[in-house]
Amino acid sequence: MAPDTPVSAIPGIAAKAREEFNAGRTRDVEFRKQMLRDLYYLLYDNIDEICDAVKKDLGKGKLEAGFTEISGALEEIQVLIANVAKWTKPKTPPGVPFKYKILMPRTHLEPLGTVLVLTPWNYPVFLTVATVAAAIAAGDTVVVKMSELAPYSANVLASLASKYLDPNVFQFVLGGLEQAKALNAQKFDLITYTGNGAVAKSILRAAAENLTPVHLELGGKNPAIITETSDLAASARNVAWSKSMNSGQTCTSIDYVLVHESVVNQFVDLFKAAIDSYFPDGQLNTPEYAHIINERHFDRVLNLINDTKGEVKVGGKSNRDTLQIESTLVLNPSLDDPILGEEIFGSAVPVLTYKSLEEAVLTTLKIDDHPLGYYLFTGTTADFDFVQKRTRSGALVKNASVIQAAIPAVPFGGVGSSGDRPYHGLSSLEVFSYSRTTVKAPSKxxxxxxxxxxxxxxxxxxxxxxxxxxxxxxxxxxxxxxxxxxxxxxxxxxxxxxxxxxxxxxx
Incomplete structure (x- = not known):
């Protein structure tokens, strides 16, 4: 693997990004489209190599890596190439009073300048490429640092970027905490970070020194409510998929489940049946079942399961050598149980029961009132309308899970403690650009x-x-x-x- 970027080189990297932006090449929309095309083929030409790197970092099989890391990124780039020229055309603001029309007010989406992209380890390729594509489409120059916990993915993307992308527009930094600190000390026009709230706070403090705006995509405890009118088999399969995909290490994954008391036993049985159908040889005997990223996180997730006051009904086994933990359903932990107190980011599945939808919604608000995702499995529109009016979340999804992040062009992001300003599609341009007003008054x-x-x-x-x-x-x-x-x-x-x-x- 390539050596870490010397900390002493980082001020020069940031200065080079500023210099290239000031040269003006990235303002041309055709140049941006060419860069996006290059990024597209960086992925398309090297799918096997990229999937192999992800396998080494996280244990994901090619099916899962191909869908969650490659396919969505390619589609997002396609959307940007097809629409960037249209989305960046000057627009007349709606609602301008008639008497001001002669001044020809217009708004323009213009590039912010230099962007620092900090991406996490759980979806190292998709989250890096989708974010970089957004910045390129907006006309920014980009400096990227991926998580050191996914070193194989970071190295393969850095190597491919040197071959496919303009090194003046796009620069890679390899390394860990020291490199991250040095980057945060530089003056950028935007820092975008995907990860957890604790790190986000440190980034915000560092960015404040330079008054650098920060874009955050965080996580939270995403609930799933399963009503007695839902298709229980489909609901159980969705929960099982959400918690087994990447071993639950997904910011949009279902974190905990509330099931109507009249159907909870049936749901538990159907959840076990779904896991068994996905992994007929058992999860711990399936090489394609992703592992926990490292031993520290393995111990953290395992402790949440071992210390719970709830009853383990499904799963519970683990393998320290492979860092795999079965999708483990824990029934009726108390609300002060640690498994309900922090984002699990792993394969544990706490299940609570409820009597009324009102009760279920109030419980979710006590646990986390700003989740990134909120999932409702129901057979009625009235239930969906009720939940939408009573809750806040980055997305509200009916009868499905996780999939909202993979829909091209659909805004994706959080609210409050789960993030701010969604991106993807047009929203990406709005995050990585600023709205500049022009007024062209007649000479008289x-x-x-x-x-x-x-x-x-x-x-x-x-x-x-x-x-x-x-x-x-x-x-x-x-x-x-x-x-x-x-x-x-x-x-x-x-x-x-x-x-x-x-x-x-x-x-």
Whole structure:
């Protein structure tokens, strides 16, 4: 593997990114599309090599790695290539009053500049490529540091990037905490971080020194509510898939489950049947079953299972040599149980029971009121509407799990403690760009604005009164625009035109 990037080299890397952005090449949309195409083929041409690296880091089989790491990233790049020119065209802001139209106000999505991308170990390829693609589409220059806990993935992407991508636009930093600290001390125009809240706080503190904005995609305790009207077999299979995929090390994975008390025993049996069907030889005997990332996290997840006050109904076995833990269903832990107190990020599945949907929703709000994902398995639209009105989350998903992050162009992100400002598709451009306003006043605009200039005259005060918003709405009842306000705008416009005509005749 390649050596770590020397800490002493990092200020020069950041300076090179700024210099290249200031050269202006990345502002050209066609140049961005060419870079996105290069990034696309970096993945497409090297699927086997990339999947092998992910296998070494996380134990994911090729089916899982191909879907969760490669396919979604390729589709996201395709969306950006197809739409970046359209999305970056100047736009007239909606709702501009008629009297200001002559000033031709427009908004432009323009690149922020230099972006530092810090990505995690759990989906090292997808989360890196999707984020880099967003920054490239926006016209930024990029410095990337992947997690040192996924060294094979980081090394293969760094090596391929040197062959496929413009080294002036895209730079890779390899290493651990020391490199991360050195990068955070540099001046960037945006830092984007995907990971946990504790690290996010340290990044925010460091970024504050340079007033650098930070974009966060974090996690949380994502609940799944399973009602008595749901398709229980499908619900159980979704939960089993969510917790076995990447061994539950997924920010959108179901963290815990609330099942209606009348169907909980049936759900437990169906969950076990789903796991058995996915892994007929047993999870610990399946090489394609992903392992926990390292021994420290292995012990953390295992301790949550061993220390629970709930009853282990399914799974519970582990293999320290392979760092694999079975998908373990724990029934009815107490709310103060550690397994419900922190994001599990592993293969444990706490299951609680409830009597009413109101009770279930209130329980989720006590555990985490800003999760990244919120899952509801039900047979009724009314249940979905109820949950949507009573909760907050990055996404609310009915009768499915995890999949929202894989839908191209659909905004993905959290709220509150689970993150901010979703990305993917158009939202990616909005995160990695800024909205710049332009106003193009006619050369004789000062004649129109003469009403606002000194000296004050009775005629100017009359025109101002016509231009000023007035008593435009009914004081009670339904709020709607009144015809009076529209007539006032027309009258003011006629007065201004009349004043302009007078001025021109005086020339």
């Amino acid at each position: 605009a000062y004649l129109l604005l003469d009403t606002l200039f000194h000296p004050v005259t009775p005629r100017k005060l009359t025109i101002l009164k016509l231009m000023m918003p007035g008593d435009s709405y009914p004081r009670k009842g339904r709020v709607k625009s009144s015809m009076f306000s529209q007539l006032a705008v027309v009258a003011a416009a006629l007065a201004l035109v009349g004043g302009l005509a007078t001025k021109l005749l005086q020339k």
